Amino acid sequence: MSEIIDGKAFADQLSEKLTKEVAALKSELSLQPCIAVVLVGDDPASHVYVKNKVKRCEQLGIRSIEHRMEESTSQQDLLALIASLNENSDVHGILVQLPVPEHIDDKAVLAAIDPTKDVDGFHVQNMGALAVGEPGMVPCTPLGSLMLLKSVLPELSGKHAVIVGRSNIVGKPMALLLLQQHCTVTIVHSRTIDIEAHCRRADILVAAVGIPHFIKADWVKPGAVVIDVGINRIVEDGKSRLVGDVDFDAVRPKTSAITPVPGGVGPMTIACLMHNTIAAAKAQHQQS
Secondary structure: OOEEOOHHHHHHHHHHHHHHHHHHHHHHHOOOOEEEEEEEOOOHHHHHHHHHHHHHHHHHOOEEEEEEEOOOOOHHHHHHHHHHHHHOOOOOEEEEOOOOOOOOOHHHHHHHOOHHHEOOOOOHHHHHHHHHOOOOOOOHHHHHHHHHHHHHOOOOOOOEEEEEOOOOOOHHHHHHHHHHOOOEEEEEOOOOOOHHHHHHOOOEEEEOOOOOOOEOHHHOOOOEEEEEOOOEEEEEOOEEEEEOOEOHHHHHHHEEEEOOOOOOHHHHHHHHHHHHHHHHHHHHHHHO
C-alpha cells in the first residue's frame, strides 16, 4: 500500500523543534527572531497566506511585524520601506508577499532585500549560492519538499528525479537541491517533447506546474515517490475544493509514497519559512 506523506504532521513536528530553539535563543542570548511581512494590495489569497504566516510566528515565539500597503503604493515607496527594514538590526527576515501589483517590478523588489534577510530564498545571491553549493537561504517550498521526500526515502543518491515545471520558485531550486543529494535530475516543461515518457522513468516525480490533475496514472513508474507541489482550486458540482497537479486517486496505487493536496507540501512551506527566519537571526547575531 502506498504511503501518504503527512506534511501537516511533519510540519507540526518541525515547528515543535523550532519552538524550543526560539525559547533557547531568548533565554541564552536574549535574541528573539523577528520577521517583517510586507503586503501590497488586496489580493485575497495573499491576505490568507500572510495571516497563516503571522499565526505560525506567534505559535513559535517569533516576533512578526506587518506592513500593509495600498494597491496604489509606488515602487519607490516600497523600495524605501525595504531599505529601512534592511537597516533595522531588530528585523532578521523580510518577506514581501507575492504577487505585487502589476505596476511594481517584482524582480527589483526581491533584489532590494538584503540577501541575509531574504527568508524566502529568492534573491539572486541566494539562488547562486544554492547553484554552487555554498551556504545561503534556500527557497521554502523546495526545502520542505526535500524534507518530506527524505522522510520516506532517506538515501537519494543515484535516484532519477524528474521535476515537472521550471519556475524560479520551485522547479529550478528543487533541481539544485536534488543534485546536491546526488540524484540524476531531469526538468520537463511546456516545450518538452513527450513529457509522459520522461515522467515514466522517474524514481522521484515532483509536480510543480499549477495545472489540476496534470500528472496521470500511466505517467508514473510503479513504486515511484511523488511530491505534489501544486495547489489548484477547482469547482465541481457547485463546490470549491483544492487539488494538486497530480490525479491523486488514480496515481496513488502506483506509488510507494505520495503527498496529498491539501496537507502535503503546503504546511511545510510555512514551517520552512520559520526555519529560515531562525537561521537568519542566528547568523546575524554571530556577525554582530
